Amino acid sequence: MSSDVRFTDFKSDKQPTWCPGCGDFGTMNGMMKALAETGNDPDNTFVVAGIGCSGKIGTYMHSYALHGVHGRALPVGIGVKMANPELEVMVAGGDGDGYSIGAGHFVHAVRRNVDMSYVVMDNRIYGLTKGQASPTSREDFETATTPEGPKQPPVNPLALALASGATFIAQTFSSDSQRHTEVVRKAIEHDGFGFVNVYSPCVTFNDVDTYDYWRDSIVDLSEVDHDPTDYEAAQERIMTGDREHIGVIYQDEGSVPFEEREGLEDPMYEIPDGAPEDAMDLVREFY
Template identity: 45%
Template structure:
């Protein structure tokens, strides 16, 4: 084997706050909600004392999907809509990595909708943070799957006539086992949502209102501020599925954020897969089959 390998001392030092600071300063518009999401994620990783090399941040394409470049972890900035599929492969091939998937509403609910549904039902051990700004930003302002009816965008200049997706009930029905909503304007709360998501064993989904200050003139900080109601400050039972559905549909004068639903009874896919029971991550295992194993394969042909 000509593998280039190396011995590395296991890092014992606790990460510092600055450990997660990326090489590149974000190129988001000033005031973009995504700054707050990035900061919240960095804070969550710090508070969980996760070493940067143990974390893999995976994104699709879009403004918010640029996030892996702005944080100091291993990163994959994949194709539009494909972050969950790529992350699934990575998380199963190395189930000891903490895999955090980041992206936007178009990336996750539009072009990536199919993967969203199936990744949820598989209950992969992933954290999925959607920076939901209800608009396509990087393509300069077209309608998104979460744009409200009537919203004027560059692709709906006369007003959107299509019903939007409601991500919270969608995730509940899809089988996500941790379903939460955050808001860029409530960063402390968001940190808690993200920490809970990373600590959750299974598919953890956090839909985050992350206002686009350039292209979405409807759903602004000013619009959200009076409407946001924190679930943790009221009497909400996160083990009550139908209660979570009801809260998920709440919209208008009051919009709840917080943890809607948490199901710890369902095993995650890596726990259900016997291949991962022992031997560590597949990625680090000896790829060879034994003589006994290959002899058996050949004998089956006789």
């Protein structure tokens, strides 16, 4: 890893096609800055992106990257990391990708606690398909597919993570660049699965969860008395729905990542030219 990496090194020469004002610009910039600040470079970084507006991020960033199937970004990222623990793995997706079609993988990725980070651009809407309800849309949020609103409570991703045994739960706001970058950096540095839900407004299809809404309702946990290592305090913040919190909400400082528990250290790509030396022992087991 070179020390002179700038965050622009993580930028590809493809211009984003996100709508002007989309929260994803800020989210991506923060990710690139956080990667550079943590001493990573494009050659040791692997970004996995899901499907949706957020999923385009793999194209706009420069690193090793895979843009896969809707909802399955986490399993891909986990496979990449397990097979080469030396890589910095970051998975990025949206609320539909992570909490709807990929919700099962989210739960299990959290409990597996692989040392990687997961950034979810949560805009509470399906943007790429032009405005349908997402799993985090409000109960009364009217869309083409939910004319009277979904009439069911939104998923609380932070609570889902907590219930699944998360070791790092954070939330940021894409337009608060400094805090967002700082929190993503902490997620990268965390020994385990660093989960960051990012309020990343959709300026085209969501006229409820807007920049103004979030500016008015956000409470920055660095400005109040909150100890992220206090599980019950985190639980309180996560389950109280009246405010939108940003910052590191919970961090288990004793977190031991999956790779460490399982003794995975070396990349798996190096293998002999033939069968392993003692492979006939495998045959003899069947005597």
